[in-house]
Amino acid sequence: MGKTKLRMPKRTYQVRATRLREQLVQLQVELKHVPFKVLLILAGPEGAGRGNLLNTLAEWLDPRGVETFSYHAPTDEELAHPHQWRFWRSLPGIGRIGLYAGSWYTETLREEARSTRALGHIVEEAERIRDFEKQLADGGTLIVKIWLQISQEAQGRRLRTLRADPATAWRVSDEDWHHHRIYQRLAETARLIREKTDRPGARWTIIDSEDERARDLEVGRFLLTQFRQQQRRMARLVRAARPRRVESLRPSGLRRLQTLPLDQDLTEKDYDSLREKWLGRLNRAVRATLESGRSIVFAFEGWDAAGKGGVIRRLTSAIDPRDYRVIPVAKPTAEEKHAHYLWRFWRDIPRNGRMVVFDRSWYGRVLVERIEGFCREDEWQRAYAEINEFEQQLSAHGTVVLKYWLHVSHAEQLRRFREREATPHKRHKMNHEDWRNRRQRGAYEIAVGDMLALTDKERTPWHLVPADNKRYARLEVLRSASRQLEAALEQ
Secondary structure, eight states: OOOOOOOOOHHHHHHHHHHHHHHHHHHHHHHTTSSOOEEEEEEOSTTSOHHHHHHHHHHHSOGGGEEEEOOOSOOHHHHTSOTTHHHHTTOOOTTOEEEESSOTTHHHHHHHHTTOSOHHHHHHHHHHHHHHHHHHHHTTOEEEEEEEEOOHHHHHHHHHHHHHSTTTGGGOOHHHHHHHHTHHHHHHHHHHHHHHHOBTTBOEEEEEOSSHHHHHHHHHHHHHHHHHHHHHHHHHHHHHOOOOOOOOSOHHHHHHHHTSOOOOOOOHHHHHHHHHHHHHHHHHHHHHHHHTTOOEEEEEEEOTTSSHHHHHHHHHTTSOGGGEEEEEOOSOOHHHHTSOTTHHHHHTOOOTTOEEEEESOGGGGGTHHHHHTSSOHHHHHHHHHHHHHHHHHHHHHTOEEEEEEEEOOHHHHHHHHHHHHHSTTTGGGOOHHHHHHHHTHHHHHHHHHHHHHHHOOSSSOEEEEEOSSHHHHHHHHHHHHHHHHHHHHHO
């Protein structure tokens, strides 16, 4: 048996901890006035003291600005959603600290201990975690990841000490002893995961955990250092932000938009005769998809007065109202502004066997937020890749994602605006922002073109719908949705 390392004297610890606690509370005061949140992720072998460290930090910090998270094996509800749904929906807001004793790493390591996954799956999961953390870090989240290191020998001593005391014996489980026996194998897996997920903005820091007092102080000081660095980074980004002319990133998308034929026609008689056929076919396709255990997400975008509401009403008339929800997306609330822009959409992603229709969507990031300057240039430029990753995760889970852009001509939009203003029961649909957006149509066309070019993927393609004729647009969506759902079922 090796010798236990000398521990920091208790008096020294108390003096330093008092000063550190004051600094951490001051950090929380300052955090209320900066545009980012803090995630402190604690990981390490069983017996490394994550729980004790978490309790210490909870004592040092003001509880009003802290949220504590610990993830266990996913529930049936969580398994019925894309893998990262449960992590997105529980993120803390801007100005707050999230303490993670169990995180998105926990289940990956636990499954390795059970030998239920091949190495390739571990690497694949690590890459998903890396992409998730990249989105958060790029959005301004300060991610502090600490691996609490403890030797196998020290781990064994700590487990035996806990087991020998009747007051703490309950803390040591058979699984803990199993982890101790396969310490080397888990250590190698953990090294691989750290290597795959160590990137700018989400670096791993290894802290020795054998001396608990020294560990607690080192973690607290490291958190302070990272916070100060993040303050400086965010200040530089704000200073560097400059207004920029709207210029096309991918002209091919703009050409696709501008060459879409809008002179489609469909008489009322023809529409009535075809509508029931396609409503029935859509009903069968939706029921078969949901009964197969998959979910469906519709995302509707388009010009103001393009007829999205009418299309959605016809679409949902073919579907059992117990199976779907329509989410009208408006300006973000105060709570939503304090979160990553994708957070509010992750919350509404349907479980298996359900459907959600978004009336406007996450594409606001690269449309209205880009044009109106509600986000920085680096933020909306980065959003194309983030959105593609988001939709890829939905598709990988089995969700069928259908995206529609309803396109009307400049002249037809003007006619509909004037008709709305002249019709009492439609007047509420118009406001000054509609006219202001119309004056910026050229800039919006460029943004829509870039969106089409950069987010049109094989599994989540864009469907452009000529919408000058409302009947044609409604029928086209019914036909397109039916066919895409049928194709997804065949796959």
